[in-house]
Amino acid sequence: MNRRERRAERLVLACFAVTFLTGLGLLGVYTLGGDTQVQGVLLALCLGGLGAGIVLWAQELMSNEERVEERHPLGTGPEGSAAVAEALTDEAGFSRRRVLQGGLVAALGGLAAALAIPVLSLGPAPGRSLFETPWKKGLHLVGFDNQPVKADAIPQDGVVTVFPEGFPGSADGQTLLIHAGADRLQLQGDAATWAPNGFVAYSKVCTHAGCPVGLYRAAQGQLICPCHQSTFDVMQGAVPVFGPAARPLPQLPIQLEADGTFTALGDFSEPVGPSFWDMRLGG
Amino acid sequence: MKAPRFGRRERPVVDPIGRPLNDPARELRDAEARGDASAVDVIADPEPTELERITGWLDERTGLAGLVRTTLRKVFPDHWSFLLGEIALFCFIILVATGTFLTFFFVPSASQTTYAGPYPPLQGATVSEAYNSVLRLSFDVKAGLLMRQVHHWTAVVFVAVIVAHLSRVFFTGAFRRPREINWLIGFGLLTFALAEGFTGYSLPDDLLSGTGARIAYSAAISIPLIGPYVASLLFGGEFPTAAFLPRFFVLHVMLLPALFAGAIVAHVGLVFLQKHTQFRVGRAREDNVVGRHFWPGQAFVSGGLFFLTAAVVALLGGLVQINPIWAYGPFDAPIVSSPAQPDWYVGWLDGSLRIFPPFEPVILGITIPSAFVPGVVIPGILFTIVGIWPFIERRVTGDRAPHNLLDWPWESPFRAATGAAILGLFAILTLAGGNDVLSAFLDLPIESLTWLFRFLVLAFPIAVWLVVYALCRSRQRYPAPDERPKGGIRLVRNATGGWEEAE
Numbered sequence: 001m002n003r004r005e006r007r008a009e010r011l012v013l014a015c016f017a018v019t020f021l022t023g024l025g026l027l028g029v030y031t032l033g034g035d036t037q038v039q040g041v042l043l044a045l046c047l048g049g050l051g052a053g054i055v056l057w058a059q060e061l062m063s064n065e066e067r068v069e070e071r072h073p074l075g076t077g078p079e080g081s082a083a084v085a086e087a088l089t090d091e092a093g094f095s096r097r098r099v100l101q102g103g104l105v106a107a108l109g110g111l112a113a114a115l116a117i118p119v120l121s122l123g124p125a126p127g128r129s130l131f132e133t134p135w136k137k138g139l140h141l142v143g144f145d146n147q148p149v150k151a152d153a154i155p156q157d158g159v160v161t162v163f164p165e166g167f168p169g170s171a172d173g174q175t176l177l178i179h180a181g182a183d184r185l186q187l188q189g190d191a192a193t194w195a196p197n198g199f200v201a202y203s204k205v206c207t208h209a210g211c212p213v214g215l216y217r218a219a220q221g222q223l224i225c226p227c228h229q230s231t232f233d234v235m236q237g238a239v240p241v242f243g244p245a246a247r248p249l250p251q252l253p254i255q256l257e258a259d260g261t262f263t264a265l266g267d268f269s270e271p272v273g274p275s276f277w278d279m280r281l282g283g
Numbered sequence: 284m285k286a287p288r289f290g291r292r293e294r295p296v297v298d299p300i301g302r303p304l305n306d307p308a309r310e311l312r313d314a315e316a317r318g319d320a321s322a323v324d325v326i327a328d329p330e331p332t333e334l335e336r337i338t339g340w341l342d343e344r345t346g347l348a349g350l351v352r353t354t355l356r357k358v359f360p361d362h363w364s365f366l367l368g369e370i371a372l373f374c375f376i377i378l379v380a381t382g383t384f385l386t387f388f389f390v391p392s393a394s395q396t397t398y399a400g401p402y403p404p405l406q407g408a409t410v411s412e413a414y415n416s417v418l419r420l421s422f423d424v425k426a427g428l429l430m431r432q433v434h435h436w437t438a439v440v441f442v443a444v445i446v447a448h449l450s451r452v453f454f455t456g457a458f459r460r461p462r463e464i465n466w467l468i469g470f471g472l473l474t475f476a477l478a479e480g481f482t483g484y485s486l487p488d489d490l491l492s493g494t495g496a497r498i499a500y501s502a503a504i505s506i507p508l509i510g511p512y513v514a515s516l517l518f519g520g521e522f523p524t525a526a527f528l529p530r531f532f533v534l535h536v537m538l539l540p541a542l543f544a545g546a547i548v549a550h551v552g553l554v555f556l557q558k559h560t561q562f563r564v565g566r567a568r569e570d571n572v573v574g575r576h577f578w579p580g581q582a583f584v585s586g587g588l589f590f591l592t593a594a595v596v597a598l599l600g601g602l603v604q605i606n607p608i609w610a611y612g613p614f615d616a617p618i619v620s621s622p623a624q625p626d627w628y629v630g631w632l633d634g635s636l637r638i639f640p641p642f643e644p645v646i647l648g649i650t651i652p653s654a655f656v657p658g659v660v661i662p663g664i665l666f667t668i669v670g671i672w673p674f675i676e677r678r679v680t681g682d683r684a685p686h687n688l689l690d691w692p693w694e695s696p697f698r699a700a701t702g703a704a705i706l707g708l709f710a711i712l713t714l715a716g717g718n719d720v721l722s723a724f725l726d727l728p729i730e731s732l733t734w735l736f737r738f739l740v741l742a743f744p745i746a747v748w749l750v751v752y753a754l755c756r757s758r759q760r761y762p763a764p765d766e767r768p769k770g771g772i773r774l775v776r777n778a779t780g781g782w783e784e785a786e
Contacts, residue, residue, distance in 0.1 A: 021680065030425060030426060036361065036428050036429050036432075036600075036771065037601055038427075039601060040429055040597055040598060040600055040601005040602055041598065041602065043594075043601065044594045044595070044598035045594070046599065047590045047594035048590070048594030050307050050587075050590045051585065051588065051589065051590030051591035051594055052585050053587070054584075054587030054590065055588065055591070056587075057583060058579065058580055058584045058587065058590075059584070062579055062583065064575055064580060065575075066565070066575070067573070067574060068358065068572070068573050069558075069573075070557055070567060070570065070571055070572075071570050071571050071572050071687060073558060073685075074461060086307055097513075100541055119516065120516070122515075122517075122519060123512075123516040123517070123518065123519045123526075124515060126511035126512060126515050126630075126731065130504075130511055145608040152688075169615065169617035170616075171617070172521070178510055186755055194322030196672040207653070208500045208501070208636070208653050209502070209654050209658070210497045210498065210500065210501040211494055211497060211623075212616070212619040214618070214619040226619050226620070226622065226719070227498060227623055227633075228636050228637045229718070229719060229729050234413055240641055242730055243637075243641070243733070244636060244637065244653055244654075244657065245641060245653060246642060246643030247643060247653070248652040253437055263433070274501035274504055274652060274653075275503070275505065275643060275652035275653060275654060276511050277488065277505075277508055277510055277511075277649050277650055277652070278511075278648075278649070279650050280645055280650050281648050281649070
């Protein structure tokens with residue numbers, strides 16, 4: 001054994017020693033309470049010692065002579081493939097029985113239809129669910145605690161996430177009630193009557209990919225979706241002014257009650273959230 | 284009368300490089316010539332060694348001795364880039380091992396419970412059983428956080444190494460005949476890995492992953508005609524549903540790993556049958572394989588590399604925090620965080636959704652949702668191009684010949700330029716997926732950055748294509764590594780005073 005080999009052998013042994021010691025150390029640290037960082041470092045050293053030792057052993061102490069192996073074409077030639085084709089067909093009488101072939105295909109089609117049953121059970125047909133939310137005429141606008149939200153609790157430029165009474169936290173009923181100010185709002189037609197005293201309510205579900213539209217730039221009167229930065233103009237009926245969303249956030253028709261709470265005048269006039277193919281066909 | 288056995292069989296003794304120093308066959312001839320009957324008996328019918336007894340026992344029951352011997356002596360070409368695929372395989376093994384540990388603690392349930400663990404900010408909060416169980420794993424189970432972080436870090440490295448391996452195979456033309464099938468299987472492995480990453484990312488039911496699942500649902504719902512049905516069948520109804528977590532759990536720990544393992548066996552099995560490709564250096568030719576024996580050289584290097592891979596992810600998992608779900612909070616449909624960033628390998632998809640212009644045409648009453656083109660069509664086209672690349676290239680170049688020798692990347696400028704352009708496109712989309720973070724970091728309006736990315740996503744891949752194409756063409760004027768003369772080129776002065784290369 002020459003000097004180089006002796007040195008390599010000592011190095012490999014040192015690596016294995018690191019693994020041995022850190023492995024025991026890891027067990028000790030774990031028993032004494034454990035610490036993620038220390039355990040991570042010890043585990044890395046334990047694995048790394050073993051890996052380095054094995055690689056060094058292979059690179060320094062094994063015959064790394066260059067070997068050459070013949071490489072033969074994989075295919076067995078036309079006879080081989082012909083023999084397979086023959087073996088596949090000769091005993092079955094496949095090619096002669098055209099009618100049976102058709103029958104087999106039809107039978108497999110029937111089986112596929114039967115197998116669709118469990119697949120279709122995986123989820124209900126969407127039906128009207130994408131068109132409707134829990135909002136109904138007369139339902140109060142409530143907070144996360146299911147208590148009605150009061151107008152005087154929302155300062156100018158204030159934003160509150162509201163839900164239909166009885167459905168706090170509702171995913172498709174979530175709505176933003178914004179105190180935009182009557183002088184700034186520029187709503188047209190019905191939409192204007194749905195914004196009493198400068199309060200306006202829009203669906204909080206982004207019409208692009210369904211994230212909650214959670215950021216409000218009061219100075220510009222813009223709602224921004226933090227996921228893909230779709231930006232909606234609150235004063236103009238929440239029309240998209242920037243980003244990938246192409247459809248305004250649907251407006252919830254609301255009215256202000258005598259006791260300072262809000263109630264809905266009905267559900268949103270169009271589906272909330274991301275668009276889908278038949279949303280304008282009415283399902 | 285049977286001659287007494289004098290001892291163990293004479294083993295062929297070899298010098299360090301394998302040349303025999305003794306020769307049992309010659310000794311047998313010599314013993315016969317001497318008429319030494321007992322020596323003949325020992326040499327011709329020696330006592331089997333301990334190891335021979337074991338291999339013999341197994342061979343008698345399987346008949347695999349020949350195959351095993353061929354496998355141990357199989358030659359593997361040696362190049363660092365051939366180890367990338369192996370590292371991906373090692374990551375998969377580490378993921379299965381750490382993931383199995385995690386399943387013992389994870390509760391795939393959306394039912395609500397009250398957090399009562401040691402993390403003060405969440406005490407008393409209403410959270411799902413899934414979120415609760417991941418918090419318990421992170422804070423209460425000893426070494427639980429380490430295992431969880433190693434699992435997540437390995438997933439991050441896993442996809443990166445798969446992409447690196449795919450790029451190596453792509454740029455060297457290793458996918459050409461007869462290896463088209465293995466390219467397709469490898470492409471399948473990439474998509475399984477991405478699906479594994481996304482389903483696993485969603486399981487802790489934290490605010491960030493819930494937002495990601497919401498976006499995936501929206502992309503599914505955007506598919507024309509069948510979108511709402513596809514989304515409902517996948518998620519078990521309108522998002523968010525209670526069915527979603529247990530379903531993603533089964534996909535993540537059973538179906539996808541099983542598909543992955545099966546595809547790995549086919550992938551590695553084909554490499555075994557077809558033998559590895561090699562670079563055109565030294566003695567390598569189309570009809571041979573030059574390298575080292577599988578056993579022990581290659582096997583030891585690979586085994587060592589497995590532990591080194593594990594060491595790297597253990598270090599990352601121990602020291603670098605990843606996915607601190609207690610900081611994100613539990614998923615709650617009306618709440619969202621900003622910034623919201625997915626794991627790196629989904630960033631390009633998020634970027635595509637972010638910078639695509641608002642496009643939602645209504646044709647004959649049918650709405651094409653704004654998420655459809657950036658969230659379904661563009662990823663579909665990009666992945667289809669990558670998936671069927673061997674057939675695209677064959678159509679373009681007309682090259683149908685089998686290839687066992689690899690190209691140097693610059694030898695096929697069209698391929699190199701196209702591959703680099705696709706990687707460039709993914710890079711720009713990934714950066715665009717962080718446009719809000721970049722906007723805060725660079726102090727630029729998000730609108731300007733988005734417009735910049737809309738421009739770059741078209742211009743950058745084209746620029747990359749042209750530059751890489753030109754670089755490859757200029758590199759072709761210089762000799763390839765195998766043609767470069769050892770010790771440089773010798774120049775001689777010619778009669779006109781110029782310089783010429785000497786033969």
